[in-house]
Amino acid sequence: MDKDKIDKKDHILDVAERVFADYGFDGASTRTISGEAGVNMAMLNYYFGSKEGLFLAVFERKIASFRTLLQNIGNDDTITTWGKLEKCIDNYVERIIVNNCFQKLINREVSMNKRWTLTDKITEILMVNVYEIKKIIEEGLTNGSFYSDIDIPMVIATIFGTKNYIINMPQLSSLIVGHDIRDEKFMEEELKPRVKAYMKRLLKAYLVNENDNSK
Amino acid sequence: MDKDKIDKKDHILDVAERVFADYGFDGASTRTISGEAGVNMAMLNYYFGSKEGLFLAVFERKIASFRTLLQNIGNDDTITTWGKLEKCIDNYVERIIVNNCFQKLINREVSMNKRWTLTDKITEILMVNVYEIKKIIEEGLTNGSFYSDIDIPMVIATIFGTKNYIINMPQLSSLIVGHDIRDEKFMEEELKPRVKAYMKRLLKAYLVNENDNSK
DNA sequence: CAAAATTAATCAAACGATTGATTAGTCAAA
DNA sequence: TTTGACTAATCAATCGTTTGATTAATTTTG
Numbered sequence: 001m002d003k004d005k006i007d008k009k010d011h012i013l014d015v016a017e018r019v020f021a022d023y024g025f026d027g028a029s030t031r032t033i034s035g036e037a038g039v040n041m042a043m044l045n046y047y048f049g050s051k052e053g054l055f056l057a058v059f060e061r062k063i064a065s066f067r068t069l070l071q072n073i074g075n076d077d078t079i080t081t082w083g084k085l086e087k088c089i090d091n092y093v094e095r096i097i098v099n100n101c102f103q104k105l106i107n108r109e110v111s112m113n114k115r116w117t118l119t120d121k122i123t124e125i126l127m128v129n130v131y132e133i134k135k136i137i138e139e140g141l142t143n144g145s146f147y148s149d150i151d152i153p154m155v156i157a158t159i160f161g162t163k164n165y166i167i168n169m170p171q172l173s174s175l176i177v178g179h180d181i182r183d184e185k186f187m188e189e190e191l192k193p194r195v196k197a198y199m200k201r202l203l204k205a206y207l208v209n210e211n212d213n214s215k
Numbered sequence: 216m217d218k219d220k221i222d223k224k225d226h227i228l229d230v231a232e233r234v235f236a237d238y239g240f241d242g243a244s245t246r247t248i249s250g251e252a253g254v255n256m257a258m259l260n261y262y263f264g265s266k267e268g269l270f271l272a273v274f275e276r277k278i279a280s281f282r283t284l285l286q287n288i289g290n291d292d293t294i295t296t297w298g299k300l301e302k303c304i305d306n307y308v309e310r311i312i313v314n315n316c317f318q319k320l321i322n323r324e325v326s327m328n329k330r331w332t333l334t335d336k337i338t339e340i341l342m343v344n345v346y347e348i349k350k351i352i353e354e355g356l357t358n359g360s361f362y363s364d365i366d367i368p369m370v371i372a373t374i375f376g377t378k379n380y381i382i383n384m385p386q387l388s389s390l391i392v393g394h395d396i397r398d399e400k401f402m403e404e405e406l407k408p409r410v411k412a413y414m415k416r417l418l419k420a421y422l423v424n425e426n427d428n429s430k
Numbered sequence: 431c432a433a434a435a436t437t438a439a440t441c442a443a444a445c446g447a448t449t450g451a452t453t454a455g456t457c458a459a460a
Numbered sequence: 461t462t463t464g465a466c467t468a469a470t471c472a473a474t475c476g477t478t479t480g481a482t483t484a485a486t487t488t489t490g
Contacts, residue, residue, distance in 0.1 A: 008439095026241035030476060040441055042478080051476060104326045111319045111383040112239060123386040130391060153391045154413040158377045162369070165376030168326040171338045176345055176368045198369040205420035223465095245450060255467050260451060 009047055012037045016044075017058045021101035025055060025109050025118070052118055055109075062102055063125050066095060070132035081140035082208055088133055089199045093163060093192060100167045107168055130156060137207070146207045155203065162199065166191075224262055227252045232273045236316035239323055240270060274336065277317055289347050296355035297423055303348055304414045308378060308407055315382045322383055345371055352422070361422045370418065377414065381406075 015037040019028045030051055034041040048054040073087045096103050110122055133156060140146035166173045166181065174180045181191055230252040234243045245266055249256040263269035288302045311318050321341070325334050348371055355361035381388045381396065389395045396406055 024239065024241060026239060029474080031474085040439095041476090042442090043440070045477060046439075107383060108239070108323050108326055110387065111323055112237065112242065119386055123384075123390065126387055127390050130387070134391075151409065151413045153388075153393070154377070154410065154417075156391055157380045157388065158373055158417065161376035161378070161380030162373045163376070165372045165379055168322060169338075169341075171325065171334060172341055172345070173368075173372065175338065175342055176349070176371055178368075194366065195369065198366045202369075202373065202417070202421045206417045244448075246448080256450090257452080257467070258465090261466080266450060 008039070012039060012044065012047065012054075013058050013061055016054055017062070017102060020055060020058060021105045024105070025051075030054075055118070056121055059106070059122060060125060062099065063129065066091075067129055067132070070129055074132050074136055081136060081143060081145050082204070084136045085133075085140070085203065085207075086200055088136065089159070089203070090196055092159070093196050093199070096163050096167060097187060097192060103164065103167050107164060130160075133159065140207065145209060147209045150207055155207065159199070159203070163195065166195065223254070223258075227254060227259065227262065227269075228273055228276055231269055232277070232320070233316055235270060235273060236320040245269075273320075277314075289350050296351060296358060296360050297419070299351045300348075300355070300418065300422075301415055303351065304374070304418070305411055307374070308410050308414070311378050311382060312402060312407060318379070318382055322379060345375075348374065355422065360424060362424045365422055370422070374414065374418070378410065381410065 012033070016028075016033050019033045019036060022028070023032070030041055030044050033054070034044055044051070044054055048057050069091055070088065073084050073091070076084065079087070106122065106126070110119055110126075112119060134152060137146065137150075137152050137155060141148065141150070141152075170182050174182070177191070179186050179190070181187060227248070231243075231248050234248050234251060237243070238247070245256055245259050248269070249259055259266070259269055263272050288299050288306070291299065294302070321337055325337050349367060352361065352365075352367050352370060356363065356365070356367075385397055389397070392406070394401050394405070396402055
């Protein structure tokens with residue numbers, strides 16, 4: 001049945017996502033993935049063409065849903081520019097902490113200088129999401145609610161970089177925060193609201209022109 | 216000669232550092248390393264025992280050169296707290312860009328779920344630098360020059376995270392900035408001062424209480 | 431409708447290439 | 461001649477991928 005086929009592909013993607021996240025692209029062998037998924041090794045190539053194709057399929061699936069979320073926020077005319085950015089921050093913090101294994105995987109692979117085709121494809125997919133945030137900040141520039149001399153690329157680096165830092169270096173972050181951030185309860189009840197509140201205040205202080213004459 | 220041996224080992228470590236940074240631990244083969252270093256493959260095992268031993272040796276060497284950098288800034292009583300932080304920012308931006316290969320290597324290995332002994336070692340070293348910045352911010356809290364309700368751990372995450380983001384994801388950063396950030400001239404003349412200026416203004420907006428009555 | 435033809439899905443086995451590591455031996459210096 | 465630096469050749473293991481065969485499902489045909 002067609003439904004079964006889709007479920008099977010999805011199941012492979014589920015397993016591959018976890019194995020890639022645990023071992024990295026090179027460290028995760030096709031044998032391990034197919035073994036843990038309970039399918040024949042050749043199925044990976046049959047469905048996804050290659051190991052790289054499988055990786056990209058995992059990646060694309062993860063990133064696509066977030067993209068539509070960002071786009072909906074950006075196109076919402078009922079909220080202010082700053083309100084949009086706040087929504088982005090909330091969603092991004094919420095999301096990246098849920099998917100932190102995957103986030104680590106992305107950073108590890110993109111930070112490689114070689115393997116250009118893979119890196120380029122990942123970058124291309126990530127760039128779409130970056131562009132959505134960029135658009136919002138630019139909107140704040142044109143309607144005067146943000147300071148005119150802000151550095152947009154740097155702001156983006158701060159938004160993504162701050163969260164990546166916490167997620168990618170959990171041992172170090174735990175020492176800095178003074179609590180094991182991998183503790184799920186702490187993460188949910190303490191860290192997430194804290195990161196959200198901090199990011200909003202930080203960016204507001206840098207971006208938002210309180211003396212703006214627009215609405 | 217003994218001198219030659221040390222030079223040769225050092226040369227291998229130089230090459231290994233770069234190759235590990237480019238390909239990751241798994242992706243970097245011993246053949247590639249020995250090939251680029253112009254030595255026989257067996258020399259790696261001869262000198263360092265194993266691939267992991269070589270990897271550890273790369274770290275040990277780098278770590279040794281890291282130890283004595285920022286501590287003088289914190290103990291300097293002739294500048295304001297904010298001045299100290301500015302100095303730290305300048306120093307880090309300057310430094311991380313020089314050592315960006317190594318920085319990438321650190322981030323990739325720390326983000327791994329495996330290889331705990333190595334991760335702990337790296338975390339310990341990084342924590343020394345983190346602590347120096349933490350001390351400075353706390354000083355600003357006690358002398359009233361910084362707002363009293365700031366989130367110190369998050370500020371640290373922003374300082375390191377923003378920089379790491381730019382360095383670790385050069386392809387993406389280049390697209391965001393609109394110029395290849397691996398271009399050395401651009402990096403030196405444009406990006407470095409830009410990152411420094413941005414970080415200072417961002418943190419000043421968040422941290423510095425302009426109505427402070429201290430000096 | 432039923433038989434035949436075609437396609438899709440799955441499998442065990444094996445491919446050539448590459449991995450990290452080791453061996454046995456060379457060679458120069460002491 | 462003995463020792464330590466060094467090399468070419470090779471090891472078994474594992475890598476991602478491909479193969480040819482088999483089964484299941486679907487479509488076409490008579």
